[in-house]
Amino acid sequence: QKEVEQNSGPLSVPEGAIASLNCTYSDRGSQSFFWYRQYSGKSPELIMFIYSNGDKEDGRFTAQLNKASQYVSLLIRDSQPSDSATYLCAVKGGRSQGNLIFGKGTKLSVKP
Amino acid sequence: SAVISQKPSRDICQRGTSLTIQCQVDSQVTMMFWYRQQPGQSLTLIATANQGSEATYESGFVIDKFPISRPNLTFSTLTVSNMSPEDSSIYLCSVAENTGELFFGEGSRLTVL
Numbered sequence: 001q002k003e004v005e006q007n008s009g010p011l012s013v014p015e016g017a018i019a020s021l022n023c024t025y026s027d028r029g030s031q032s033f034f035w036y037r038q039y040s041g042k043s044p045e046l047i048m049f050i051y052s053n054g055d056k057e058d059g060r061f062t063a064q065l066n067k068a069s070q071y072v073s074l075l076i077r078d079s080q081p082s083d084s085a086t087y088l089c090a091v092k093g094g095r096s097q098g099n100l101i102f103g104k105g106t107k108l109s110v111k112p
Numbered sequence: 113s114a115v116i117s118q119k120p121s122r123d124i125c126q127r128g129t130s131l132t133i134q135c136q137v138d139s140q141v142t143m144m145f146w147y148r149q150q151p152g153q154s155l156t157l158i159a160t161a162n163q164g165s166e167a168t169y170e171s172g173f174v175i176d177k178f179p180i181s182r183p184n185l186t187f188s189t190l191t192v193s194n195m196s197p198e199d200s201s202i203y204l205c206s207v208a209e210n211t212g213e214l215f216f217g218e219g220s221r222l223t224v225l
Binding site for chain 1: 144154168207217218
């Protein structure tokens with residue numbers, strides 16, 4: 001059974017700080033990794049994806065992947081109150097293109 | 113990315129009844145996917161809706177409980193049959209880009225009394 005684990009939080013950071021969200025996965029053969037943001041009462045929206053070891057930056061967001069440690073993280077720089085949401089880590093599951101295995105998410109709260 | 117519309121956005125249903133959720137995409141897509149997000153749980157893939165063939169169900173989900181239609185490349189429906197309170201959940205329609213990214217509709221929040 002493929003699993004994706006996240007700390008449920010809540011993770012509370014002050015405005016302007018760096019928020020660090022972490023995720024581990026069980027399937028060593030996983031190749032594609034995704035971070036979604038989900039505001040309360042809304043559907044998940046894709047923030048970033050990463051396929052290769054190392055860092056990938058997009059604006060204030062940086063995804064980090066370490067396949068040897070089976071670890072994915074998301075850094076949010078200069079955190080804003082509007083970043084307050086639940087962040088979902090997902091790993092591509094089976095052969096189906098749309099089969100992602102999701103973690104339960106980490107709730108982030110950015111305090112003004 | 114495609115614009116994905118779902119309806120109803122929310123509904124309150126009685127035990128034993130069935131409800132059909134509709135999903136409309138603004139462009140043709142090969143595959144559409146239905147996910148479920150139960151309270152406090154992670155998103156779980158129910159099935160892949162294939163145009164021109166039967167849906168492909170994931171382990172733990174069966175066609176009798178979640179029949180799916182896919183009449184064309186822009187539309188799909190998911191029916192939740194013979195509902196019980198355990199079916200109270202958010203049901204999400206999604207499509208995948210060729211690069212593997214998955215995009216979701218707004219979701220349909222079902223409450224079963």
